[in-house]
Amino acid sequence: MLERYFEKPFDPNRRLQHQIQERLIEAILAGIWPLHDPLPATRVFAKSIRVSRNTVALVYERLAEDGYLKSVNRRGYFINETHIREQLNIRIDDRARDILPSARRPFDLDKRLTYRFSEQANIRKPANWQSFEFPFIYGQLSADKTSVARWRDCVRLAGTAQHAPTWIGDLVDKDDPMLVDQIIRRSLPQRGFRADPDQILVTIGAQNALFMIASLFCKPGGRVDMEDPGYVDARNIFLSFGADLKTHRVDSNGMRISEALAGAELVYVTPGHQSPTNVTMSMERRLSLLAAAETHDFAIVEDDYEHELNFIGAQKPSLRGFDRTGRVIHVASLSKPLFPGLRLGFVSADAAIIAELRALRRLMFRHPSALDQRAMALFLAEGHYDSHIRRQRKALSAKWNAILRGIDKHLPTCHVTMTTGGSAVWLQLPATVTAETVQDQAAQEGILVEAGDVHYLGAEAPKNRLRLGFAAIPLEKIAPGLERLGRIVERLTPSP
Known part of the structure; x- marks a missing residue:
C-alpha cells in the first residue's frame, strides 16, 4: 500500500531523505496503514523503494521525533495513534455542513471595496521567463553560486545556539541591532552619508518602504510629484492613497527641476539610476531639487535601488548626504542586487x-524576519556582500558593453539612452514601430523584452519604447538575441 506513494521518481535536485519523509507523512495522514501493524522493516522498505537502508532508518527516527511514529522495542515502528487522531480531528465533520446557511445571498465585493488594486495598469512579467532563450528581463539575476553558498553558510550560522536567541523571540517593533550596525558601517558610507541607529528602519524590501511612506504622507487630494516615465509600482501606490500626481519629464540628466514643483507635498525620485531609463541625475539637479524642497516645503523620497551599479565615473553621493533640513527619506534595497526574492531593505531618514x-x-x-536579518548581518560582516557586488559589477559591466555594441550593430534604426551603468537599457524604436508589437513577435521567437508604455502616465505617452534588462541573460546570448530582435524590428519598419 505504501508503494503507490513512491511510484513517482524522486527529484534529483532535492534531498532524498526529505522527499521520503514527505511521502510517508502523506500516506500516514491518508490512513492507508493499519494502526496495529508495524511499518515495513527498514531493510524491506528500502529495497522496495530502491534507496539505502540507512536513509529509511533516518526517516523513521525523524518521524518518531516529530510524533508521527512510535518505536516499540523488538517490534518496530508503529503509527502514533494519538498524534494522528489530533491531526484528523481538525478536519470539519461533514455533518456540520448540513447546518451551514445556504448560499442564496453571495457576498457583494464591489459594494464593499473603495479601491480596486487589481485594475491598476502594471508591469507584467511572465512567470516562465527562464524558459525564454533570450530573457532580456529586468529585475531578475543570474545565479551567483558563490554567493548562494555563502548565504547558506550565514543562514546556518544564524541558526546556531550563539545567534538563535536574537531571532527566536518577537522583536515587536525593533530591528536586529547587528544588521543596523552593519548598514551604518558598511552600506551608508558608500552612499555618502552617516546615520544614527534611530535613523534606520529595516523593511521587507524597498517596495514595502514606499508603501509605508505613502501611508504616512499621502492623502486624498494631496499632491505627489514624480518622474515621467517613472516607476510604475510607486505611481500605483500613491494613486491608491488618493494622491493627485504631477509628473516631470526626464532627460539625460534625470528629472527636470523647475518652478513646476511648487505646490508639491511629496516628490519621488530615482536619482542613482532612474526607473526605467537608467540615467543618473546630475549633481546640479540634485542640489537644485534640495533647494526647491526647502523653498516649496516638500519632502523627497529618494529611491536608490541600484546605487552600487555604476560602471563609468565616480559614484555620486545620495541626496540624503546633502540633506540639512530632514526632508529626504532614503529608500534602499539590500536584496535586489543579491537575491531579489529575499526581500530586505531599509529606510534612512530623520x-x-x-x-x-x-x-x-x-x-x-x-x-x-529576524532570522533573515541576522543572516544578512553576518553576510555583511564577513565581507560577502561587498565581494558579491564586486563580482556583479564586473559581470554586468561586460554585459552592459555587450548590449551597447549589439544595439549599435543589430538595431541601427533604434536609439539607446546612454547611462553610466545599471542592469537595463532604455531603447527607442523607429517612430512607426510599436513596442507592444515588437514584444509580442519577439516572444514568439524566444526573446523576452518589455514594452515601455506602462511607465508613462500621460495619455500621449510614446508607444515605441522598450526596456532591455541584461542581468539575467548570459553574456554569450546578448549578441545573438539582439541580432534576432533586430530582424524583427527591420521586418516591422515600413520601407521608405
Whole structure:
C-alpha cells in the first residue's frame, strides 16, 4: 500500500531523505496503514523503494521525533495513534455542513471595496521567463553560486545556539541591532552619508518602504510629484492613497527641476539610476531639487535601488548626504542586487520620521524576519556582500558593453539612452514601430523584452519604447538575441 506513494521518481535536485519523509507523512495522514501493524522493516522498505537502508532508518527516527511514529522495542515502528487522531480531528465533520446557511445571498465585493488594486495598469512579467532563450528581463539575476553558498553558510550560522536567541523571540517593533550596525558601517558610507541607529528602519524590501511612506504622507487630494516615465509600482501606490500626481519629464540628466514643483507635498525620485531609463541625475539637479524642497516645503523620497551599479565615473553621493533640513527619506534595497526574492531593505531618514514608520510597521507586520536579518548581518560582516557586488559589477559591466555594441550593430534604426551603468537599457524604436508589437513577435521567437508604455502616465505617452534588462541573460546570448530582435524590428519598419 505504501508503494503507490513512491511510484513517482524522486527529484534529483532535492534531498532524498526529505522527499521520503514527505511521502510517508502523506500516506500516514491518508490512513492507508493499519494502526496495529508495524511499518515495513527498514531493510524491506528500502529495497522496495530502491534507496539505502540507512536513509529509511533516518526517516523513521525523524518521524518518531516529530510524533508521527512510535518505536516499540523488538517490534518496530508503529503509527502514533494519538498524534494522528489530533491531526484528523481538525478536519470539519461533514455533518456540520448540513447546518451551514445556504448560499442564496453571495457576498457583494464591489459594494464593499473603495479601491480596486487589481485594475491598476502594471508591469507584467511572465512567470516562465527562464524558459525564454533570450530573457532580456529586468529585475531578475543570474545565479551567483558563490554567493548562494555563502548565504547558506550565514543562514546556518544564524541558526546556531550563539545567534538563535536574537531571532527566536518577537522583536515587536525593533530591528536586529547587528544588521543596523552593519548598514551604518558598511552600506551608508558608500552612499555618502552617516546615520544614527534611530535613523534606520529595516523593511521587507524597498517596495514595502514606499508603501509605508505613502501611508504616512499621502492623502486624498494631496499632491505627489514624480518622474515621467517613472516607476510604475510607486505611481500605483500613491494613486491608491488618493494622491493627485504631477509628473516631470526626464532627460539625460534625470528629472527636470523647475518652478513646476511648487505646490508639491511629496516628490519621488530615482536619482542613482532612474526607473526605467537608467540615467543618473546630475549633481546640479540634485542640489537644485534640495533647494526647491526647502523653498516649496516638500519632502523627497529618494529611491536608490541600484546605487552600487555604476560602471563609468565616480559614484555620486545620495541626496540624503546633502540633506540639512530632514526632508529626504532614503529608500534602499539590500536584496535586489543579491537575491531579489529575499526581500530586505531599509529606510534612512530623520529620527522623527523613522519613529512614525516604526509604529506603522508594528501594526502591519511588526518586523521583517529576524532570522533573515541576522543572516544578512553576518553576510555583511564577513565581507560577502561587498565581494558579491564586486563580482556583479564586473559581470554586468561586460554585459552592459555587450548590449551597447549589439544595439549599435543589430538595431541601427533604434536609439539607446546612454547611462553610466545599471542592469537595463532604455531603447527607442523607429517612430512607426510599436513596442507592444515588437514584444509580442519577439516572444514568439524566444526573446523576452518589455514594452515601455506602462511607465508613462500621460495619455500621449510614446508607444515605441522598450526596456532591455541584461542581468539575467548570459553574456554569450546578448549578441545573438539582439541580432534576432533586430530582424524583427527591420521586418516591422515600413520601407521608405
